[in-house]
Amino acid sequence: MKSTKYLPLAFYSALVLSVTGCKPFSAAAQTTAVSVENASEETMYRPNFHFTPKKGWMNDPNGMFFANGYYHLFYQYYPDKSVWGPMHWGHAISKDLVKWEEQQIAIYPDKDKYIFSGSAVVDVNNTSGLKTGKNDPIIAIYTLHDMTKEKEGKMDVEQQDIAFSNDNGFTWQKFEEGNPVVKNPGIRDFRDPKVSWDETHKQWIMVLAAQDRAQFYKSSNLKNWEFVSEFGKETGAHGGVWECPDFFQIKVEGTKETKWVLIQNLNPGGPNGGSGVQYFVGDFDGKTFTLDPGFAKRVNNEKAVWADYGKDNYAGVTWNNVPSSDGRRLFIGWMSNWEYAQQVPTTSWRSSTTIARELKLVKKNGSYNLESIPVKEINNYVSKTIKKSGLKGNGKLVLTENGKADLAQTIISLDLKNLKHDQYTFELSNSDGESLKFGLNNKENYLFVDRSKAGKIDFSEKFASTISKAFLNGNQKEAVFKIILDKTSIEIFYNNGEKVMTEIFFLNKPFTAFSVSATEKIEVSNLVIQELNVSKNNKE
Numbered sequence: 001m002k003s004t005k006y007l008p009l010a011f012y013s014a015l016v017l018s019v020t021g022c023k024p025f026s027a028a029a030q031t032t033a034v035s036v037e038n039a040s041e042e043t044m045y046r047p048n049f050h051f052t053p054k055k056g057w058m059n060d061p062n063g064m065f066f067a068n069g070y071y072h073l074f075y076q077y078y079p080d081k082s083v084w085g086p087m088h089w090g091h092a093i094s095k096d097l098v099k100w101e102e103q104q105i106a107i108y109p110d111k112d113k114y115i116f117s118g119s120a121v122v123d124v125n126n127t128s129g130l131k132t133g134k135n136d137p138i139i140a141i142y143t144l145h146d147m148t149k150e151k152e153g154k155m156d157v158e159q160q161d162i163a164f165s166n167d168n169g170f171t172w173q174k175f176e177e178g179n180p181v182v183k184n185p186g187i188r189d190f191r192d193p194k195v196s197w198d199e200t201h202k203q204w205i206m207v208l209a210a211q212d213r214a215q216f217y218k219s220s221n222l223k224n225w226e227f228v229s230e231f232g233k234e235t236g237a238h239g240g241v242w243e244c245p246d247f248f249q250i251k252v253e254g255t256k257e258t259k260w261v262l263i264q265n266l267n268p269g270g271p272n273g274g275s276g277v278q279y280f281v282g283d284f285d286g287k288t289f290t291l292d293p294g295f296a297k298r299v300n301n302e303k304a305v306w307a308d309y310g311k312d313n314y315a316g317v318t319w320n321n322v323p324s325s326d327g328r329r330l331f332i333g334w335m336s337n338w339e340y341a342q343q344v345p346t347t348s349w350r351s352s353t354t355i356a357r358e359l360k361l362v363k364k365n366g367s368y369n370l371e372s373i374p375v376k377e378i379n380n381y382v383s384k385t386i387k388k389s390g391l392k393g394n395g396k397l398v399l400t401e402n403g404k405a406d407l408a409q410t411i412i413s414l415d416l417k418n419l420k421h422d423q424y425t426f427e428l429s430n431s432d433g434e435s436l437k438f439g440l441n442n443k444e445n446y447l448f449v450d451r452s453k454a455g456k457i458d459f460s461e462k463f464a465s466t467i468s469k470a471f472l473n474g475n476q477k478e479a480v481f482k483i484i485l486d487k488t489s490i491e492i493f494y495n496n497g498e499k500v501m502t503e504i505f506f507l508n509k510p511f512t513a514f515s516v517s518a519t520e521k522i523e524v525s526n527l528v529i530q531e532l533n534v535s536k537n538n539k540e
């Protein structure tokens, strides 16, 4: 985010207290009544199955972990307004990463001391000594951002603090006597600690964003941290401030080899402007992260490598403590962009998360590619399936006729065969002439998304001023698309997640038709449209 986000805000006078009570409670209990004027906003813009807070402002996902049957998602949250403000950690839980239930606020700011982004770990061996009962203690590590110091123009506004929970993550207590656990070393941007257990070197590792680089710290007890190294000052994209890193070991698909991935969110300077999720692949000796030589070449050629090339996937990080019997590396992002996040046309709440995704590291062309696919649990909510095969057309091929499928909560999978033309353009449209275009330019080898005609765009000059592009590694012979649509968003997974593009849009009427066009012959060998109904009970 730009430093302007942190300009002095309205005086924050609420007396803030740690929350009490232990049970997850239903979101309905804290829903504020939706006013009549907001009814159409709810109908048109509240996603069907992507998480949104009932009211207020949300940005980064924070502190995600799995414990006791629930995936926990915390997030940067300001309940009182739908713009950024005094940051709390909001909280939601899910049994399957698809259907989310909002909970009471997890961590409150103290006056002028905002709770910025961070992570949480399940301290299975009670290394912290913070266990009080039967449950494994859960430790949240976050940045405390001091607005008073910021207003005074001081450098040391950010430090790393911890809070802990002894009821599986539902209520939290700040570790008052021991904070900060990492002091500010005199760096203005010094935030977003991501902690994980490094099983190879038997230590806790913290990676945090220090302005233009990532810093690594190690610990045996989550309370005392030792600086070990830094990475990235001269590597990758540096169009803005590095924020929200993540660091994990992952198996290379189809091999026994493992590599370390450093996710490093950046704002501005993303692949298509504003915020973006870049990453690096390499090795880690317990202290220093070193780029893999093949990946180093790739970064050199491409300048930066991104986990998503759309404009609306930011601050994405992964879940802690996913059981080894599951073994997936699970990711979720904030589906917006600091270029316009505070102007998008919703008023009672702002922002949603991306769909939760499974990350895979794939060895390709002498380097590595971090690929993502939607979590498989989404398939449990398919309520209607339309299948077509061997579709052929000339110029334009209608893929669904008007009204045959609900394009506001759908997964569309299709493959284009025998690619002969320069460009294949998919179009989602409605009777008001609104349309979202995306597709493949096979002459200059890129995927694109064009939302310039997809409803409201005038709330921000930056929102639809350019077509977003994701460059591909050469000419494509065939193309496999999986597309997730949820009222205000499209998530495009190309060739099983090799390239991903995520974008939001704000229609005046829902889309009713879907087609593909090219100069002449078009061949779609398989088309599957799966309508989703996430309000029904999971088949599990």
Ligand code: FRU
Pocket: 001, 059, 060, 076, 087, 116, 117, 118, 143, 191, 192, 243, 244, 315
């Ligand atoms: C990223 C970010 C983080 C910070 C948080 C504040 O979007 O700027 O770096 O911790 O948002 O809300």
